[in-house]
Amino acid sequence: MDDLDITIKITDREGVKHEIQAPTDMAMNVMEVIRSYELAPEGTIGICGGMAMCASCQCYVLSDHELPEMGIDEDMMLAEAFYVEDNSRLGCQIPIIKDLDGLEIQLAPESESE
Amino acid sequence: MIKTDILIIGAGPVGMFAVFEAGLLKLRCHLIDALPQEGGQCSEIYPKKPIYDIPGFPEVMAGELIDNLAEQIKPFEPTYTLGERAETIEKQEDGTFIVTTNRGTKHNAPIIFIAGGLGSFEPRKPPIPNIKEYEDRGVEYIIRDPEIYRNKKVVISGGGDSALDWSVFLTDVASEVTLVHRRNEFRGALDSVDKVAKLYKEGKINLITEAEVKEIRGEEKVESLLIKHKTKGDIIKETDHFIPLFGLSPKLGPIANWGLEIQKNAIIVNNALDYQTNIPGIFAIGDVNTYPGKLKLILCGFHEATIAVQYAYNIIFPDKRYVMKYTTVNGVTGFDGETKKADATVVKSII
Numbered sequence: 026m027d028d029l030d031i032t033i034k035i036t037d038r039e040g041v042k043h044e045i046q047a048p049t050d051m052a053m054n055v056m057e058v059i060r061s062y063e064l065a066p067e068g069t070i071g072i073c074g075g076m077a078m079c080a081s082c083q084c085y086v087l088s089d090h091e092l093p094e095m096g097i098d099e100d101m102m103l104a105e106a107f108y109v110e111d112n113s114r115l116g117c118q119i120p121i122i123k124d125l126d127g128l129e130i131q132l133a134p135e136s137e138s139e
Numbered sequence: 140m141i142k143t144d145i146l147i148i149g150a151g152p153v154g155m156f157a158v159f160e161a162g163l164l165k166l167r168c169h170l171i172d173a174l175p176q177e178g179g180q181c182s183e184i185y186p187k188k189p190i191y192d193i194p195g196f197p198e199v200m201a202g203e204l205i206d207n208l209a210e211q212i213k214p215f216e217p218t219y220t221l222g223e224r225a226e227t228i229e230k231q232e233d234g235t236f237i238v239t240t241n242r243g244t245k246h247n248a249p250i251i252f253i254a255g256g257l258g259s260f261e262p263r264k265p266p267i268p269n270i271k272e273y274e275d276r277g278v279e280y281i282i283r284d285p286e287i288y289r290n291k292k293v294v295i296s297g298g299g300d301s302a303l304d305w306s307v308f309l310t311d312v313a314s315e316v317t318l319v320h321r322r323n324e325f326r327g328a329l330d331s332v333d334k335v336a337k338l339y340k341e342g343k344i345n346l347i348t349e350a351e352v353k354e355i356r357g358e359e360k361v362e363s364l365l366i367k368h369k370t371k372g373d374i375i376k377e378t379d380h381f382i383p384l385f386g387l388s389p390k391l392g393p394i395a396n397w398g399l400e401i402q403k404n405a406i407i408v409n410n411a412l413d414y415q416t417n418i419p420g421i422f423a424i425g426d427v428n429t430y431p432g433k434l435k436l437i438l439c440g441f442h443e444a445t446i447a448v449q450y451a452y453n454i455i456f457p458d459k460r461y462v463m464k465y466t467t468v469n470g471v472t473g474f475d476g477e478t479k480k481a482d483a484t485v486v487k488s489i490i
Contacts, residue, residue: 068257068404072389078184079388101326105298105385107266109321136388137264 031126034088037064038132047121055130056082056116069135075117080106082116083133090128092119107136141220143169145451146238146248148225148394151179153425153440154254155208155217160448162215163464163471166455169246170217171238173224173259178205180256183387193438204437214473220244224259226393228421236420250451253399253406253416253423254444257389265296265383269355277361278381288313288380294364296352297384298322303331305384310343317345317376319352319366347374355381397421405429413450414443420454422447 030046033055037043047058056071059082073079077098083106086092092114095103099118103109113133119125145161147154150172158168176182178201186202193199199207223240228251230236235249262280264270270278282288282305293313295306298320304327306318318335325332338344347366353373354365361381366374391404399416400407406423408414410430415422424447425440433439452461470480 066404068389068391072257073180073184076185076188079386081388101298101322101324104320104322104324104326107263107385134266136385137266 034129036131055119084130088129141246147252149254150177157444158212175222255427258391260387263385291379294378300327302384303327414447
């Protein structure tokens with residue numbers, strides 16, 4: 026393992042568990058890491074690009090890591106998202122940093138529009 | 140029947156810029172978009188967000204970029220079918236296509252550009268188990284004709300601008316308006332929030348906050364809703380209509396059934412040549428397409444549009460010789476005959 030990488034455990038929308046390496050030096054966030062590993066189909070995650078404006082990257086945080094505080098945009102987006110739980114966060118608002126080594130998350134279901 | 144040279148499906152920045160490049164080749168364009176305005180995501184989702192990677196613009200607001208594009212393509216007189224979704228495509232014997240929208244508007248063109256981004260924007264539907272049974276029986280996700288709510292009881296849910304604005308608007312139409320939101324706070328233009336607050340104080344809007352609609356009840360149509368309040372338990376609210384307004388989400392939609400090769404929710408194109416799809420005459424440009432090395436960037440879409448237009452010209456006029464011209468040399472001549480070009484150099488003796 027590269028020193029700059031951390032390990033993240035992600036359960037995808039089908040319930041499959043993945044343990045992946047994420048770089049801490051590329052200014053990436055959890056949503057981007059999920060996309061880079063193609064753990065959710067393109068077009069179903071990160072629709073707004075990571076501006077906390079669509080909730081397509083909503084995930085449930087399962088481990089007790091200390092996460093960056095929720096900003097107002099993320100908070101208000103989650104106020105309108107579906108399937109929201111107390112441990113819901115938007116993946117795009119969680120930067121990949123050293124302290125998050127071992128982070129465990131689960132992707133929330135995709136919201137329906139058809 | 141609307142006839143044009145290039146029918147562009149999707150009026151986002153890339154579809155709009157295609158109008159400009161087509162105009163330089165004297166090709167006319169018509170745009171279809173499911174949204175009621177041009178600009179795609181830039182207008183619908185993030186008009187106030189700055190974009191930093193448009194060449195030549197160190198910083199430009201997404202909404203401003205769309206305004207600029209609208210100005211840039213104006214000389215080429217694009218026409219629009221807005222608020223309608225392209226539904227079906229048929230190839231005619233003469234090789235042209237007919238595209239019909241969900242509202243039955245027909246368009247005929249020899250060339251189709253699909254510039255649909257991530258797809259057409261469809262309303263996000265709350266996960267209420269029996270909601271689909273009540274669609275068009277009192278559940279509406281989009282307000283098309285406010286008059287159907289005249290003297291009816293209406294429950295709106297959502298906490299953004301459209302939930303706020305429609306709640307305000309419908310107080311003059313409906314007999315009773317109730318706004319349900321999961322939080323006490325609303326996210327919207329300050330003006331909209333203030334208006335709702337004022338109407339609430341005047342008793343013209345019922346507000347149920349920290350609550351969610353969980354169940355719809357009724358025999359043939361919506362009769363009441365079960366609303367779960369965070370602390371006060373269940374509330375049964377009688378109503379004629381339930382309007383969930385939770386924003387829009389893009390879906391590739393009917394285009395996925397047009398016989399185009401699709402990979403990862405995007406249309407495969409030939410990026411080595413012309414951005415044409417597997418169906419000759421149908422091109423795909425911008426975020427909707429895919430090819431090895433694809434980047435979903437507005438600036439890449441502009442490039443794709445420019446290339447695609449050249450090949451579209453070759454299809455429409457197979458026998459005409461043509462070379463690409465620089466706008467710095469010839470300026471831009473609109474369809475009304477007016478030309479914008481550099482001032483002529485002055486040659487004049489001074490002494």
